[in-house]
Amino acid sequence: MNVNRKLSGVISLALLITASITLSPMASAADKGWRYWGYYQAAPGAKTWTAALTGPTVDVKNGAVEGWSFVFSADDVPSIAPAIKPNFAEICRKVKAKKGMKRIALVIDFGSPSYAPKGEKVKKSFTTCVRTAKTSQGIDVLGQAVKVRAAESGLICGLNGYPKKECGVEISTPAALKK
Numbered sequence: 001m002n003v004n005r006k007l008s009g010v011i012s013l014a015l016l017i018t019a020s021i022t023l024s025p026m027a028s029a030a031d032k033g034w035r036y037w038g039y040y041q042a043a044p045g046a047k048t049w050t051a052a053l054t055g056p057t058v059d060v061k062n063g064a065v066e067g068w069s070f071v072f073s074a075d076d077v078p079s080i081a082p083a084i085k086p087n088f089a090e091i092c093r094k095v096k097a098k099k100g101m102k103r104i105a106l107v108i109d110f111g112s113p114s115y116a117p118k119g120e121k122v123k124k125s126f127t128t129c130v131r132t133a134k135t136s137q138g139i140d141v142l143g144q145a146v147k148v149r150a151a152e153s154g155l156i157c158g159l160n161g162y163p164k165k166e167c168g169v170e171i172s173t174p175a176a177l178k179k
Contacts, residue, residue, distance in 0.1 A: 031172060031173060032074065032170055032171065032172055032173060033072055033073050033074025033075075033077055033170070033171065033173050034072070034073050034074070034168060034169070034170055034171070035070070035071070035072050035115055035117070035166070035168070035169055035170075035171050036070075036071065036073075036155075036167075036168040036169075037068055037069070037070055037071075037156045037157070037158075037159065037168075038051065038068070038069045038070075038071040038073070038079045038080075038081070039051075039052040039055070039056055039066075039067070039068060039138070039156070040052060040066075040067035040068070040069065040081045040082060040086075041060075041064065041065070041066060041067065041138075042064060042065040042067065042086030042088075043061065043064055044061055044062065044063030044064050044088065045063070045088075046065070046086060047085065047086065047087070048085075048086070049067055049081035049082065049086055051079070051081070052138075055138075055139075055154065056137065056138030056139040056141075056142060056156070057137050057138065057139055057154075058137055058138055059135075059137055060102075060104050060136065060137060060138050060141060061102070062102035062103060062104070062134075063088050063102075063103065063104075064088070064104055064105070065086035065087070065088050065091065065104070065105040065106070065107060066104055066105070066106050066107070066138055066141055066142065067081060067082040067084075067086060067106075067107040067108075067109070068082070068106075068107070068108050068109065068142065068156075068159060069081060069082040069083075069109040069111060070109065070110050070111035070122075070159075070162065070163075071111060071115075072111075072112075072114075072115040072171070072173070072174060072177060074173055077173060077177050077178075080111075082107045082108075082109035082125070083109055083125065084107045084109060084125060084127060086105065086107065087105070088103075088105045091105035091106075091107070091127045091128070091129050092105050092129035094129070095129040095131055097131075098131060100133075100134065101131050101132060101133060101134065102131070102132060102133075102134055102136070103129055103130070103131050103132075104129070104130050104132060104136075104141045105127065105128075105129055105130075106127065106128050106129070106130055106141060106142070106145050107125070107126075107127050108125060108126055108127075108128075108145075108146060108159060108160075109125040110122045110123040110124070110125055110159075110162055112176075114174045114175075114176035114177060115171070115174045115177070116163075117163040117164070117165075117166055120162065120163055120164060122162075123160065123162050128145050130144050130145050132144060142156075142159075146159045146160045147159070147160050147161065149161075149167075151167050151168075155167060155168055
């Protein structure tokens with residue numbers, strides 16, 4: 001899959017979500033939203049997540065933490081960063097640095113049962129440390145740690161088989177998330 005298609009897939013979903021939020025009538029604001037894999041980052045030394053504004057085809061610095069969270073998002077229900085805090089020192093404590101390589105901490109949060117696809121059980125969230133080439137991008141780090149299923153556009157659809165089939169779908173807002 002080429003890098004531009006991957007990036008355009010992530011940007012397409014972001015634009016689709018933004019258009020859905022800004023063009024939806026206020027009366028139906030809480031009725032629908034999107035279920036998808038959200039991408040978050042924490043720069044080296046950072047202790048909080050920042051929602052990534054680009055897809056995972058960007059360079060990741062040594063000591064950074066990459067985060068993926070299966071989220072539900074609507075105009076009045078913001079997406080949720082991984083519940084596990086970005087802590088490079090803790091996640092990568094057992095993986096030694098190696099000359100010519102970089103270490104990136106990775107957090108995968110499979111989200112909440114309240115918006116899990118019907119018939120699917122939410123997997124247990126986890127962390128890992130990836131030692132990778134200096135030139136590796138976020139997608140390379142992800143692919144070294146989990147099985148990635150992506151759409152033709154490059155949108156990340158599933159990690160380690162979750163969800164099994166869907167990809168960035170619009171769903172009714174789960175009752176548990178309505179105010």
